[in-house]
Amino acid sequence: MNVVEKKEFFYSNYTGDAVMTVYKVFPGVELVYNSVHMNHFNRGESTVGNYIEIHHCLEGRIEQEFNNGNLYLMPGDLSIAIRDKTMDAYIFPLHHYHGITIAIDINVFPKCFSELLSDVFVEPLEVARRLCQTEPFFVLRGEKYIEHIFSEIYDAPEKGRIGYFKVKIMELFLMLNKIDLEQVKPASNSVPRSNVILAKEVAEFLSCNLNSHITILELAKQFNVSPTHLKKIFKDVYGTPIYKYVRVQKMQLAAQLLLNTNCTILQIAGDCGYTNSGKFSAAFKEVMGETPFEYRKNHHNKEEM
Numbered sequence: 001m002n003v004v005e006k007k008e009f010f011y012s013n014y015t016g017d018a019v020m021t022v023y024k025v026f027p028g029v030e031l032v033y034n035s036v037h038m039n040h041f042n043r044g045e046s047t048v049g050n051y052i053e054i055h056h057c058l059e060g061r062i063e064q065e066f067n068n069g070n071l072y073l074m075p076g077d078l079s080i081a082i083r084d085k086t087m088d089a090y091i092f093p094l095h096h097y098h099g100i101t102i103a104i105d106i107n108v109f110p111k112c113f114s115e116l117l118s119d120v121f122v123e124p125l126e127v128a129r130r131l132c133q134t135e136p137f138f139v140l141r142g143e144k145y146i147e148h149i150f151s152e153i154y155d156a157p158e159k160g161r162i163g164y165f166k167v168k169i170m171e172l173f174l175m176l177n178k179i180d181l182e183q184v185k186p187a188s189n190s191v192p193r194s195n196v197i198l199a200k201e202v203a204e205f206l207s208c209n210l211n212s213h214i215t216i217l218e219l220a221k222q223f224n225v226s227p228t229h230l231k232k233i234f235k236d237v238y239g240t241p242i243y244k245y246v247r248v249q250k251m252q253l254a255a256q257l258l259l260n261t262n263c264t265i266l267q268i269a270g271d272c273g274y275t276n277s278g279k280f281s282a283a284f285k286e287v288m289g290e291t292p293f294e295y296r297k298n299h300h301n302k303e304e305m
Helices: 124-131 144-154 161-177 193-207 216-222 227-238 242-260 265-271 277-288 292-304
Strands: 006-013 016-026 029-037 040-042 048-060 062-065 069-073 077-085 089-091 097-105 137-141
Touching: 006 040, 016 161, 029 161, 048 062, 048 069, 048 124, 048 144, 062 089, 069 077, 069 137, 069 193, 069 227, 077 124, 097 144, 124 161, 144 161, 193 216, 193 227, 193 242, 216 227, 227 242, 242 265, 242 277, 242 292, 265 277, 265 292, 277 292
Parallel strands: none
Antiparallel strands: 006 016, 016 029, 029 097, 040 089, 048 077, 048 097, 062 069, 077 137
């Protein structure tokens, strides 16, 4: 009887918490389910070596740092990269992420899948090298065949899961091996580091002024950039327009106030920059799925458990 090699790693800091559920699929191959509700965490010291790293984003947004800029994945996106050490720092601009990571230790895993299944002549490292010819990473955005493969991994039954993962990883590399780079141009969209820094400074400023109504023009003047440039770089990093980002931040703050204080809903609305409780309730329900009253009633006791 085979024992499923599964480990869970829990992370927590002032920004929230995360769980990584790690399965050892082949020697040198791990598949990881990521469930994240925080801005960032460090997994620990990175291990030097040779690795193929694949990320698939189901929900939220993940940030990866490379030499010349930062790469962002949103729902439906897949990235593949060759690294000289394991990734240790993880960043999630929206404080929310669900996705899968497949990590392959090239020094341990067989060179070709044919060593595992005689008819599968695919070499993972050669596939990765071909796709990453011009960039340190390769990205596919919203391809249906990738979505199909990963949707089945997300829904994999617990019984026989490792065997299922083996089949799906082989299928993934068979599909990646068939990509015609003349037909499918890589959608890297790396964001220059200077733009990343500016966008994060803007986000921090907005988070510190959630009770104020700040226009794009005022914000652009504050950071000495054009409104057009400001809107573009912010969406490049956070994947959403500034006004939507601010609204979500306000509602997340409101949710914490509803659970952790005795303030009235009208008071909380004011703390979030709303003078009209009706508009506040409508905005809260759109983001959180419940009215402020329902949210406090349904979740307050859970926080105390």
